[in-house]
Amino acid sequence: MTPESSQLPRGPIIQSFRTQILERHEASRRADLHLREAILENAGYKRQTGLLIQQAKGTLRQFEFAQVVDFLSSRTVREYIRFAQHNPAPVKDDFPGAVHNIQMALRLTDALPFTSRGPEQLHKPNFFSTASKQLMSFLSSFRRFVSATPVETWDRHTAEVFLYSLKPILEIHAELKRQLYGK
Numbered sequence: 001m002t003p004e005s006s007q008l009p010r011g012p013i014i015q016s017f018r019t020q021i022l023e024r025h026e027a028s029r030r031a032d033l034h035l036r037e038a039i040l041e042n043a044g045y046k047r048q049t050g051l052l053i054q055q056a057k058g059t060l061r062q063f064e065f066a067q068v069v070d071f072l073s074s075r076t077v078r079e080y081i082r083f084a085q086h087n088p089a090p091v092k093d094d095f096p097g098a099v100h101n102i103q104m105a106l107r108l109t110d111a112l113p114f115t116s117r118g119p120e121q122l123h124k125p126n127f128f129s130t131a132s133k134q135l136m137s138f139l140s141s142f143r144r145f146v147s148a149t150p151v152e153t154w155d156r157h158t159a160e161v162f163l164y165s166l167k168p169i170l171e172i173h174a175e176l177k178r179q180l181y182g183k
Helices: 011-059 062-068 074-086 097-108 129-150 156-165 167-180
Strands: none
Touching: 011 062, 062 129, 062 156, 074 097, 074 129
8 A cells, every 4th residue: 555545535435335336236136036037937937838748748649749849859848848747836936946947948948058969878778678668658558549549439350450469468478477487
C-alpha cells in the first residue's frame, strides 16, 4: 500500500463493492429460481412423454406404435421409457432428482448429444441369455395378441396349426426335465 492510497476515502469504495456484490448475488438467486423451475418443468415433460410412449407401446400393435413414434430414433424411444421408469412419481418437487437426471433429459431432445462409443458388446451373448429374451418376448407378444384377439375367437384350423408349432418348445422342456430329474 502506498501512503497516498491509504489516505483515500475507503467508505465509497467499500460501499461500491458491497452494492455490486449484493446486486449480482440477488440476480444469481433469481436466476437459480428460474433455472430450478425450468429444470423441474423439463424433467416433468420428459417423464410425461416417456409415460405416453410406454402407454402407446402397451396399447397399440407393433406397426401402429411404429407409426406413432416414427419421428424418434429407437434409442430415444428406449431412453424416454427408461427415464419414465426411473421417475415413477411426478418430479414437481424433487429438484435434486431432476438435477441428477438433467443430462439424460437433455439428450432425449438432442439438446445434448448421446455419448456414442459405438456398439458395446464385449462378448457374444450366451445361449441362455438369448433364448430367455426370445422366449420372454414371444410370451409378451402372445399375451398382447390374446388380449386383443381371445383364443375363443380363433378358427379351429389356426388354433391347431399354432398349437402344433409350439411342439418343439414342449420337446425341449421334456428333454431337459428327463436329463435333470430322470423322468
